[in-house]
Amino acid sequence: MKNKNLYLLVMAIFFAIGIQSAFGQNPFWNSDVNVKPESGKYYKNVRTAVAYDGTVYLGRLSADSPAGPYIRWEVFKSADGGKTWNDFLSGTVGSSDYTAFDMITAGENASDFRLYVARAYVNDTETKLRASKYTADGTSTNLSFDNFLETPFSSSRGFVSLSWATDSRKPNYVSSPYSISLAASVSTPGIDRVICWTTNIPSGSFFEKELYSTFNFVGDVDATIGVDDYKSDFGRLGVVFMIKSNEGDENGKLYTRFVYPDNGDETSSPGPYQVGDDDYIYSSPTIAMSQVISVGSGPGIDDIRTLVAYSKQTGSGNKDVVFSYSDDMIGNEPSFTALTTIDGDSGDQMNPHMIFDPLFNNFLLTYNKASAKTLPYMLKGLNSTLAETFYVFKSNYRDATSNPASPIQPRVEMNNSKSNAVFAWNDDYLSMFDAEYSLGVSDTELSSLMVYPNPTKGLLNxxxxxxxSSVEFINMVGQTVKKDTQITNGKTDISSLTQGTYVMKIVYKNGSSERTKIIKK
Incomplete structure (x- = not known):
């Protein structure tokens, strides 16, 4: 028995090395795609979102000059992983200036899939939030808080930032079928506020919750949902936001707030909690919370590990990208005072964006390394507390003499059907898209493989x-536990497999093969 156990341990180690080789090697990138350029137009607030089946969406705000007004919002759709794009949604409200925009996908199959879009505008008479959900064919339904009108009114104030959050990638057991939330920062004469709307019944009404109010000025806001199956029915909705001393200030103090994502009720430790300390000035916060299957041990398991990344201004005036983290979000008060520098090179590193990917249990982060005119990309393991190796997915992203009016704000999302990260960013008259490929295909042959839904309870497309020719499923100790040589209509059924993580090997009739990671629920 001891020899058998030793053999399995050795096999597990070698298999883990193989997995690291397959999924952890330096990624390579598709060619950048300039998405639907239009002569004379300028773009900001570029966003990307990916559906359960690998369909990619890219949204943005559009203007006739870099300074605005940004009078149009638009969303495009790609069915081939971001290579080609088609018109999908768009809208204007007279000559209104759109000040904020965000979107997110939710749902793990065709019946419950929705694209959620929020956009806010200001004009001579009102500042208003519009919020809708769309099916894959573009059919729209206004959400219960659509047409939210903020008062008192000022044409120079309005919604500053919007951020969606969902647990759709890994719903709690009681989610039906998932929770969805929107956080917003809005500035009005006299008082500024941070608000959220949230529900675990996407077909019903949303609960409204004021998270913070101040006589100062609000800045950027970012929201996420952390999931823990065993200690918290609905996980946590975490919101990070910036409070500025004056309207034109790019910097300010950061705070977090935590509520339940089903109804907005206060958690046992709701906050607000200050992020960082008083020695520096911070900006551009982004938050991510773990959504894990409760197996193994260590920080983030049977818990919700929370990371907040942001830009920190140093004594020399340069900006570094740093993060603060807190564990045991269920049983204790969080603390975000400690910080770890991710990138402290000379010059400015700013505008980070981060998500948690429950497919690989990694935090994914990208940011604008303005000093080198590159866009780095970093993976951070669930249990890691240190900055880890990062890659550059876009170098020399603009001409050295360019001085964009809108900040370059890269975004990262996860395409579960292809097991790769996708990126979008704006550069005034460009809105760009790129995708990571690290599935073992050759550098000269980009992968067209998509596998969905992932995670799955059984059926895989x-x-x-x-x-x-065939597909094989290999467990975490290197054993082939299922092989299917009869792929009918592009489907295979793994309902007989136990819950857990598997490597799926796809063998083609031309002799080549690819591997991707699959989670069986």
Whole structure:
């Protein structure tokens, strides 16, 4: 028995090395795609979102000059992983200036899939938030807080920032089918506020919750949902936001707030909690919370690990990208005073964006390294407390003489059907898209493979330009536990497998193969 156990341990180690080779090697990138450029137009607030089946959406605000007004919002759709794009949604409200925009996908199959879009505008008479959800064919339904009108009114104030959050990638057991939330920062004469709307019944009404109010000025806001199956029915909705001393200030103090994402009720430790300390000035916060299957041990397991990344201004005036983190969000008060520098090179590093990917249990972060005119990308393991190796997915992203009016704000999302990260960013007259490929395909042959839904309870859809010979499923100790040589209509059923993580090997009739990671629920 001891020899058998030793053999399995050795096999597990070698298999883990193989997995790291397959999924942890330096990624390579598709060619950048300039998404639907239009002569004379300028863009900001570029966002990307990915559906359960790999369909990619890119949204943005559009103007006729870099200074605005940004009079149009628009969303495009790609069915081939971001190579080609088609018009999907758009809108204007007279000559109104759109000040904020965000979108997110939710749902793990065709019946419950929705694209949620929020946009806010200001004009000579009102500042208003519009919020809708869309099916894959573009059918729209206004949400219960659509047409939210903020008062008192000022044409120079309005909604500053919007951020969606969902637990759709890994719902809690009681989610039905998922929770969805929107956080907003809004500035009006006399008082500024941070508000959220949240529900775990997407077909019903949303609960409204004021998270913070101040006589100072609000800045950027970012929201996320952390999930823990065993200690918290609905996980936590975490919101990070910036409070500024004056309207034109780019910097300010950061705070977090935590509520339940089903109804907005206060958690046992709701905050607000200050992020960082008083020695520096901070900006551009982003928050991510773990959504994990409760197996193993260590920080983030049977818990919700929370990371907040942001830009920190140093004594020399340069900006570094740093993060603060807190564990045991269920049983204790969080603390975000400690910080770790991710990038402290000379010059400015700013505008980070971060998500948690429950498919690989990694935090994914990107930011604008303005000093080198590059856009780095970093993976941070769930249990890691240190800055880790990062890659540059876009170098020399603009001409050295360019001085964009809108800040370059890269965004990262996860395409579960392809097991890769996707990126979007704006540069005034460009809105760009790129995707990571690290599935073992050759550098000269980009993968067309899509596998969805992932995670799955049983049925998997497989889409590829190449003819499939067989698929194999390999457990975490290197054993092939299922092989299917009869792929009918691009489908295979793994309902007989136990819950857990598997490597899916797809063998093509031309002799090549690819691997991707699958989670069986």
């Amino acid at each position: 497989i889409s590829s330009d190449k003819e499939i």
